[in-house]
Amino acid sequence: MEIFSSYNVIIGISLTIILSFIFNGVAKKTNVPAVLLLIILGVVLQYILKAFGADPNQFLSMLEVLGIVGLIMIVLEAALELELKSDKLMPILKSMAIALIGLVASAFIAAVILKALVKDMSMQSAWLYATPLSILSSAIIIPSVSGLVESKKEFHIYESTFSDILGIMLFYFLTGRLNPAEDSGVGGFFLNLILTIVISLVASYAIILIFQKIKSQVKLFLLIAVLLLLYALGKKMHLSSLIIILIFGLVIANMKLFFQGQLRQYLDLEKAKHIYHELHVITAETAFVVRTLFFVIFGITIVLSSLLSLKVTLISILILISIYAIRYGLLRLFMGKDIFPQLFIAPRGLITVLLFYAIPAEAIVEGFEPGILLFVIIGTSLVMTGGMIRDKKMNPQRIEEATEEEINIEETEYFINNTTDLSELDTPGSGGEHDAE
Template identity: 35%
Template structure:
């Protein structure tokens, strides 16, 4: 039995690796293939009468670790300098405004179709549909131009962070208490302070540890700090973003004298190795999460016609808001318009809704259909505009996504 389990796990992960290798050619998001693969394993286990224990409790664990690693991987690749101010501003706006606009639109729709629903509960159920999933967006654009990759990485990472902060603010506080805004602001300032202190400490450890095992303790400390911050309802993803940006921009920080104490030239070598570890770890955890989620899918949830109109409407609203925003901010529509997938973060937020706040309209079937439809839309968009994008990538090298 042990050998069979090992063979199955290794085979599934190798198939997932093939999906990742071929995604640039097929333009099919690997998340769709992983979900189908997980669902296929479920059907096979039922057909062969194989008894598999309940795995649903593992989903939030792998999802949380995957979210941390994905944001860390993305932030390690980002550059911070004066030339990036424009793209940072645009991605900040692109991440924040759609979450707010779409959350309230959906909340009002939920209230209209379910009488007696409070605005707080309506918003709590709406936010999980409004966040762009960096877990799907970042890997899907690795073959686009550097400028577009950079914009999507900033936008989707910030969307994850803003989505979690907004969800916690709505779900964990009472809307009729005026001091909650001040409390949230204070929590944000505390988290920024803790993040800078923890980042310096971890960077110091990374530069000083000479044991042959040095990266695993750093990763474990990152997970530990994140988990402790979450216990106190702090916006813990900010720490992940700051830590990644710090390590990824040591050359830009050399002008500060105290940075020299970390020996940035030597530390850069270790950071490069650390990036490789995070990249491979992210692939592994993300793959396991989507395989597991696919395995837990019931066929009836995919073809649930009662939810399909809602799912299509949610995806359409997200697309319209994104198009309007891009038009106003003069960000190129193609292929960026279609790269707003829902995925890991949306599932995690949905699972975080406490039973007392759940509403019948928002269920596992609806979140699944939104994830699949948004991924399919992104796939079609990349297929249609992919060749043009690849041609432009070869012809021009630019640092500003608005010039593509």
């Protein structure tokens, strides 16, 4: 029997998505990240495929495409949740500072460890290998923090999103320096960043104004296709493409903030809100499916035997210690004493894997064991699991109250939006989800 027949593939994908949905339920009850369960499922499938004589490595080519699409969907999903208000400025700046300093400090310490313990590794290559290991995984964090109080949930959404974007920018800045002929230096990097922001804003306004006039009922996947196209073209032009996705999400989630003055007359708020709501749903659904397939395929392709190396264990433990030591210092500096469970929520995941496979051939070091990657991903996920379980046991009442408060807010907003004329709520400075409800 051909194991990769059409019907077998359909059955396999369907069962995987069903199991992922069940894993999400398990994760909410136990605080064990669903991603960890998906990787375990992938490892089980790896041995099943080997038993039927199939080669798990043939799935490697799918990882990059799934990772890129998943990354876009996850960042867009996060951006659609972010409210840009004056009272959100300090939390956003704190989150960005923690994400940036944590990224650079963690990458530097990890690079020093790799340079010292991996044979034939230059400091330049060490930075390239260390950067993916230093990026927080919004793919794991965002679904995992829904039970936290609103302020802590917002912090993790901001921090993980900034970590993703800044980490990718740092990685591609480092890869650009491998080729002196193409290296534009720090000045060129910031010029590229400014150009990306300008293009992102222009594209965001254009997309919203055009799509609010499209009458077809099947325009959301067209919108997704446009965003994917912009991302890919941005990459071809060596722009920081993820910023395009982030800014578009922020603009459509905070329409009243971005469409002020003369621009307001061009915005059909009702139609734009409808696009926002539908985009929010389809983005979340797509991110769920892509994330599921990505981590299962990652589990299928990993080599578990690499975890048995003492050298892998030593390097990984040193990197893990550095991650949490740096995080502890930053959280105490910026957040004070209330740093639990934030201290433990620093998992590595989708971006770490995606960037690892994007390391240029000229920077690849044969002595680097991929088991380090797997060890750090599993290790940070287990630490997060322990931290979330500890927080749930110590603060069960607080979590229940936070959940009830969110439900009450949603019910109040629904009542207001269905009993009050829209113009009465149109006050300057409001944004985020309230714009779109």
